[in-house]
Amino acid sequence: MQGISLYDHNSLSKELRLQLATLDYFLYEFSQYERINFEPHRTRAYAICLLSKGELKVETDLFYNHIVAPAIFIIAPSVIRHFLHTTGEFEAQTIFFDKNFFLENQANIAYLDQYEFLYSKDKHVVGLNNTEHQKLSTYFQLFKQTTQESFAKTPAIARSLIYIILDVIASVQEAQDLQPSISLTRNQQLLFEFKKQLASDFMRHRNVSYYAQKLFVSPKYLSTVIKEESGKTAGEWLDEMVLLEAKILLQNKDLTIAQVADQLNFNDQSTFGKFFKNLTSHSPLDYRKQLS
Template sequence: MEQIKTFSLSRHSRLFSVEDLNRDYLFVSATRHPHLEQPYRAESYAIGYLRKGEIQLQAGLIIHNIKAPAVITLAPSVIRSFSKSSESIDLEIIFFKNSFLLEKHADLFFLLKQDFFENSDLTVLSQKHEIMEKIEHIFKLISLTHHSANFHAGNIIRNYIFVLIYEIDAFYRQNQSNSPVQSLNPLTAKFRQLLKATYLQERKLEFYADKLSVTPKYLSAAVKKQTGRSASEWIAETIVLEAKVLLQNKSLTVSQISNQLNFVDQSVFGKFFRANTGVAPVDYRKNL
């Protein structure tokens, strides 16, 4: 198996059977469901428009059953996987690197300010709203430009991506009260934010409870009541997800992965992984 660190644009082009022109962006028009059950990260940002059909996406620990029309936004850092839903779809995706979009932009942190790329709760915008009409038109323009012999195609597509981002950002700003993140109680929201920042260093429930000034029992119950998972399950599943991504990179030994995830040794990591997945890390890697 090829070593996997992140999914490159070339790898995405092979997945969708489209021509790879070795650009810093890739436009895909797909009629079949993307099917990658193993979690992975990508080297590029992605904005997708599901025009018809249904797909299932897991972003982080959040599972989205996405029905058209819908917009999907993913940052490189987001661990994602896809499983079968409907066979026939109409899906267009523009993949782009940070360096491509911000080549001539003064604000190098522009993409980091767009919460919907990084936040797994906001990665899907699925509403029959006038924004979908705008998205439809913008993707048609991207497609027309991509398939033309326009000398300025790269610059034109770059600007269409900016328009997409501004439209999506404007929608979320105008509809904050309906946002999935807004519906989280403050304790759960703070816990998930803290977990995202520290899971590589800390996996004890007591640490998170102490930081949030509540008892471990109260934290776990509060998180489970709202999300269906206890705080301990969130911690364990987040670490397991990271481990699965790292195990796909065969240039890393299991011992090195254990160190990256801050386990005392490979044996402790192996017991943790087996307890949460039913298989040993080595067997998981063999079965990829």
């Protein structure tokens, strides 16, 4: 069963305190003085963030990213993002866009699937050199100017600029992929594959044996490697992923606690409550009240 996104386009614009002519596409500029939601969340919009100054620490589906400017950071709607920390003279611009808007007049409805950086857990962050940053910064400024216009062709121009930005990012990443890189050890690769599989299947499968079978190793070997490489057991990673999803669902106040427990495939509300309190020291209801 799928989790529920915290921010649709309307609630996202309200969170950012924006008065928008359209919710299909918009740009928001962050600085060290701006509030960033530090609770785990999703959005229904695609997000392309150009980090020009400072550093950002964020988890995407349990994958830790330490982003140092200049860099571009791209997230698809399905990805849970948890902003942990910003530091330095922080400055970033983020383009948000709706998939249906982007695909308007596009015959290939799977067009966005070609961009590996949107979905691959190790590709969300693309470092930039000064030339690449300047090029993307120019396109972001053009996009910003376009969003402030209201001509008949404005949506088409905005859409074209998103196409261009995505292709520029893809070209930068392609060039970087040709450069020699540090290979992961076998154990590091196993941890990476485990977390990737976990992000995909945790709603249906919470048994370490399942993931061991998918990764063609024994449960004991998987548990040993995961603990050695990450400092956490495989079971702790499972619990953390379920907890992230629980926090997202609890932020949707249209759902009762019992409905959240059901969506997370717990046997009952009591079992879910014990799980949540054991990990956070708060009941699900107390956590929800703290968000108000």
